[in-house]
Amino acid sequence: METIQEKPETLTFAKRLKFSTRTNHDSVDQLVMQSAPFLNNINYAKFLRLQHIFHLSVAPFYQNDVLQEWFPGLADLPRLSAVESDLKDLGLEPNVSSYQLATVPNLFQAIGWLYCAEGSNIGAAFLYKETQKLNFDAEHGAKHLAAHPEGRAPHWRKFVAQLDALNLTEEQESEAVKGATEAFAFYKKTLISLED
Numbered sequence: 076m077e078t079i080q081e082k083p084e085t086l087t088f089a090k091r092l093k094f095s096t097r098t099n100h101d102s103v104d105q106l107v108m109q110s111a112p113f114l115n116n117i118n119y120a121k122f123l124r125l126q127h128i129f130h131l132s133v134a135p136f137y138q139n140d141v142l143q144e145w146f147p148g149l150a151d152l153p154r155l156s157a158v159e160s161d162l163k164d165l166g167l168e169p170n171v172s173s174y175q176l177a178t179v180p181n182l183f184q185a186i187g188w189l190y191c192a193e194g195s196n197i198g199a200a201f202l203y204k205e206t207q208k209l210n211f212d213a214e215h216g217a218k219h220l221a222a223h224p225e226g227r228a229p230h231w232r233k234f235v236a237q238l239d240a241l242n243l244t245e246e247q248e249s250e251a252v253k254g255a256t257e258a259f260a261f262y263k264k265t266l267i268s269l270e271d
């Protein structure tokens with residue numbers, strides 16, 4: 076994994092998001108792997124429920140007019156319907172109670188949540204490969220982990236360029252970092268609650 080050497084204040088916005096949330100990311104990564112999501116269909120179903128709650132929580136941002144202006148093409152990116160089709164492939168209903176969903180107070184924090192959701196598709200290359208052990212793929216059961224049609228890396232570079240073009244104030248950037256941190260914390264909390 077790439078290390079970031081510079082001081083946080085000299086980083087681009089996207090790098091600042093990465094630098095500020097690297098330990099949060101790594102603890103989520105470890106926790107997901109500890110839950111052995113690809114060991115069997117029961118564990119994979121639990122992982123899908125977790126992904127569903129996360130993607131349902133971020134889904135409104137992809138429909139938000141202001142965010143769509145800041146991130147052209149945003150409306151085409153949500154993976155909620157793909158997760159729901161994966162759940163159906165496993166014979167599961169996409170039921171979620173509203174209390175399980177996140178609440179995000181402002182659009183700058185929502186940028187951090189979007190960063191978290193879109194970035195998760197980079198690491199998903201590895202997760203997607205693992206689903207093949209369970210005989211799932213982009214057509215069946217693992218649609219939401221499949222690469223963007225443009226490819227994972229080009230898609231991510233485009234999103235990073237959009238983040239860096241926002242020209243936020245320092246305060247707005249800090250809100251976005253807060254949102255990203257909370258998105259990781261929410262993911263972790265949800266994962267733990269589903270393990271109980």
Ligand code: HEM
Binds near residue numbers: 201258
């Ligand atoms: C077992 C689970 C996971 C693994 C193995 C994993 C792995 C990775 C890897 C290898 C990268 C690329 C890092 C780099 O190029 O420096 C990455 C990036 C990222 N992942 Fe994960 N990831 C996992 C889960 C998650 C989850 C659940 C989320 C969000 C909820 C997430 C959010 C991100 C973000 C935002 C980035 C972009 C980092 C950046 O370049 O700014 N990851 N992940």
